[in-house]
Amino acid sequence: MLNYRKDLEKMPSYDGVEKDYRIKVNANESTLNLPPLVEERVINRLSYVAFNRYPNEEYYSLVEQIAKNFSVDKSQILIGGGSSEIIEKIFHAFGGGDKTIVYPQPSFSMYKIYAKAAEAQAAPFDLDEKFDLNVDEFIKKIREVNASLAVVCNPNNPTGNALTIAQVEKIAASIDCAFLLDEAYVEFYGRSAVNLVAKYPNLIVARTFSKAYGMAGARVGYMIAQAEVTKMISKTFMPYHMNTLSLAAADIIYQMRDEFIPRIQMIVAERQRMAGRLSSLDGVEVFPSNTNFILIRLARAAELNEHLESLGIGVRYFSPDAAGLKNCLRISIGTRLENDEVFSTIKNFLEGR
Numbered sequence: 642m643l644n645y646r647k648d649l650e651k652m653p654s655y656d657g658v659e660k661d662y663r664i665k666v667n668a669n670e671s672t673l674n675l676p677p678l679v680e681e682r683v684i685n686r687l688s689y690v691a692f693n694r695y696p697n698e699e700y701y702s703l704v705e706q707i708a709k710n711f712s713v714d715k716s717q718i719l720i721g722g723g724s725s726e727i728i729e730k731i732f733h734a735f736g737g738g739d740k741t742i743v744y745p746q747p748s749f750s751m752y753k754i755y756a757k758a759a760e761a762q763a764a765p766f767d768l769d770e771k772f773d774l775n776v777d778e779f780i781k782k783i784r785e786v787n788a789s790l791a792v793v794c795n796p797n798n799p800t801g802n803a804l805t806i807a808q809v810e811k812i813a814a815s816i817d818c819a820f821l822l823d824e825a826y827v828e829f830y831g832r833s834a835v836n837l838v839a840k841y842p843n844l845i846v847a848r849t850f851s852k853a854y855g856m857a858g859a860r861v862g863y864m865i866a867q868a869e870v871t872k873m874i875s876k877t878f879m880p881y882h883m884n885t886l887s888l889a890a891a892d893i894i895y896q897m898r899d900e901f902i903p904r905i906q907m908i909v910a911e912r913q914r915m916a917g918r919l920s921s922l923d924g925v926e927v928f929p930s931n932t933n934f935i936l937i938r939l940a941r942a943a944e945l946n947e948h949l950e951s952l953g954i955g956v957r958y959f960s961p962d963a964a965g966l967k968n969c970l971r972i973s974i975g976t977r978l979e980n981d982e983v984f985s986t987i988k989n990f991l992e993g994r
């Protein structure tokens with residue numbers, strides 16, 4: 642018997658079983674690879690990567706671009722292997738046996754796992770039946786449990802709804818502990834709270850290249866906070882934790898981020914169209930979304946999920962014990978053709994055809 646760390650066996654794991662779907666709308670990825678012009682520039686950039694050197698220049702070049710875009714100092718930014726790594730490190734920085742971390746549920750399923758990994762107490766706060774966050778009660782809970790860290794995903798995964806920036810500010814202003822705002826889907830919402838970082842020393846905003854910028858495979862994300870906070874969190878990272886290839890690619894993608902605007906607009910328009918069509922189906926509840934996915938609820942969700950799967954369509958089905966998500970399916974927005982096929986398959990299933 643190998644002598645593993647205490648409780649490692651009981652550690653939950655991410656239940657992302659991946660199959661080879663024909664239409665893959667289960668993970669909120671970009672359905673399209675990079676725009677051809679961007680791809681060409683990325684490939685060209687990769688052709689002169691210094692494989693022999695640790696990634697210093699590439700790291701700071703990206704930091705500089707991001708800092709300039711948000712008019713913040715370079716010392717306020719940390720880059721990570723996806724925002725997943727950033728979030729995990731922040732949980733680590735505010736974790737430990739005597740700490741409590743508060744986050745809404747349902748929300749990103751990894752928060753619970755990161756809290757466990759950081760050996761902190763997880764204190765989930767229930768969203769209401771419409772998946773709205775009662776901000777005052779949330780603030781009350783954060784104070785009651787004397788949390789070290791509060792986390793909000795805005796817009797929220799998997800429910801799709803969002804807090805206003807005024808609500809985000811109210812939370813930041815009302816609590817003393819660290820406040821992590823996970824903005825993984827903010828490009829589809831258009832309202833970021835990054836500008837509040839200058840005013841609130843407890844606010845940390847996490848962003849990613851994985852969703853709107855179609856770079857999930859390269860694993861790049863970043864965080865913005867005040868310099869003292871960034872400095873403390875950076876202690877939890879290994880030196881040279883980012884690889885040059887991902888950094889160089891992200892550097893080009895960030896330079897060319899305007900090339901993604903038409904795509905983001907297409908996804909938003911397609912989301913509206915899909916939400917309208919799905920709402921027209923009997924017995925399907927569609928939750929309003931500010932993201933690149935839609936959450937629906939219907940009595941036969943499990944059955945529909947199996948049906949879609951049998952036809953090579955992968956959506957995200959939540960296990961019946963996922964708090965608040967009984968009979969829910971989350972469907973990422975794909976191309977118009979993909980969305981049409983997903984919709985007609987659901988419609989035919991419900992109409993018994």
Ligand SMILES: *Cc1c(COP(=O)(O)O)cnc(C)c1O
Nearest residue numbers: 723724725749798825849851862
């Ligand atoms: C996808 C996602 C992330 C991060 O993804 P990375 O690929 O690690 O950047 C973070 N938070 C939420 C809520 C997400 O849905």
